[in-house]
Amino acid sequence: MRWKAGDRSNVEDLRGGSGRRGGGMGVQLGIGGLLLLAVGSWLTGVNLFDVVAPADTAMSDSGVSRPVSSGPEEEKMVDFVDAVMGDLQQTWSQLLPNYQPTKVRLFRDSIQSACGLAGSASGPFYCPGDRQVYLDLSFFEELQRQLHAPGDFAQAYVIAHEVGHHVQHLTGVLEREPFAGNANERSVRVELQADCYAGVWGHQAAQPGRYAAGHVELDPGDLEEALNAAAAIGDDRLQKMSSGRVVPESFTHGTSAQRVSWLKRGMERGDPRACDTFAEPR
Numbered sequence: 001m002r003w004k005a006g007d008r009s010n011v012e013d014l015r016g017g018s019g020r021r022g023g024g025m026g027v028q029l030g031i032g033g034l035l036l037l038a039v040g041s042w043l044t045g046v047n048l049f050d051v052v053a054p055a056d057t058a059m060s061d062s063g064v065s066r067p068v069s070s071g072p073e074e075e076k077m078v079d080f081v082d083a084v085m086g087d088l089q090q091t092w093s094q095l096l097p098n099y100q101p102t103k104v105r106l107f108r109d110s111i112q113s114a115c116g117l118a119g120s121a122s123g124p125f126y127c128p129g130d131r132q133v134y135l136d137l138s139f140f141e142e143l144q145r146q147l148h149a150p151g152d153f154a155q156a157y158v159i160a161h162e163v164g165h166h167v168q169h170l171t172g173v174l175e176r177e178p179f180a181g182n183a184n185e186r187s188v189r190v191e192l193q194a195d196c197y198a199g200v201w202g203h204q205a206a207q208p209g210r211y212a213a214g215h216v217e218l219d220p221g222d223l224e225e226a227l228n229a230a231a232a233i234g235d236d237r238l239q240k241m242s243s244g245r246v247v248p249e250s251f252t253h254g255t256s257a258q259r260v261s262w263l264k265r266g267m268e269r270g271d272p273r274a275c276d277t278f279a280e281p282r
Contacts, residue, residue: 001152001222002211003083010085011078012105012132016068077137078106084156085133087216088163091204095272102166104133104159111136124158126165128174133162147232151225153218156205157198157263158229164197165190167272176278187252188235189277192262195230195254196275199266202226206267223267230259 070078085104093099105111110119114129120136127134143158144150168174168190176186202218204210211217231237234256236246253259265274 001156001205001216001218003080003087003216004211004214005079006082006086008078008082010089010103011082012103013068013078014111015070015106015108015137017107017111074137077140080152080155081106081135081137081159083216084159085163087205088160088201090215091201092163092167095200096167096170098170099167100131100170102131102133102163104135107134107136108138109136124162126162126169128165128169131166131169133159133166135159135162143229143232147229149225149229149232151222151228153202153222153225154229156216157202157226160198160201161194163201164194167197168193173278184250184252188254188258191253192258193275193277195259196262196266196277197272198226199263199268200270200272200275202263202267203270226263226267227260230263231256234259 081104089101093101105113108120110117111134112118113127113132113134115125115127118125118134120138123139124133124135126132139158140155143154165174173190173193202223205216206218206223208217233253235251235253236248236255239246239250254262262275262277
């Protein structure tokens, strides 16, 4: 990927802050939550769509920031996240009428969001209660080391997926009733749609000449990085890695093949209307 460092206006740096415990519970939609399956610490059977906390409950006081101890490589990663996030905001502002921007809140170890207290092990997530994306940069190392999904576009796909959940919140998808009365089935379709939305942004980023205009632009081979990441976080693969067993009825994010398929659809069509996972078989 080719990108240029900006003014970091698309990130809120809370790496030196601390969140308070307690408060309301809520939805945390995260591509990275699946990583816990791979390392054997995923707590199964939790319905992520039961409750969405109002924005005024369990609000964060993590804005109390302390000096950040960080090296050049981590600071470059902050610039990367800012560049990707800025490009995502511009893209969705063009694609979605009345789009409302969001930011990435960077944290270390733990953070208090409107959806409750979350640790780094939760992975990146989107909280509808405060309309923010949350990310501990250490996840990208885990993505490469644990799941063997390296590459900058693989990392960008993770961010784009979480912004996809923001789009779903703005369009009312997250507030729908469970699909056919099945919360897990609904969860899978929500996650696959976020994958497709990530692909829609990837379609835009693949257009030639964007870098010269100050935008993120993909290089040859970047698509394979994202597809590899999508395959790495399929429910079937992660369950196999974690326990050696695959239990389809417990899936909440979709199989590797499904995730790859919907990401590719978004990349190929570049149109959010092609991402209606609720309207057709997965």
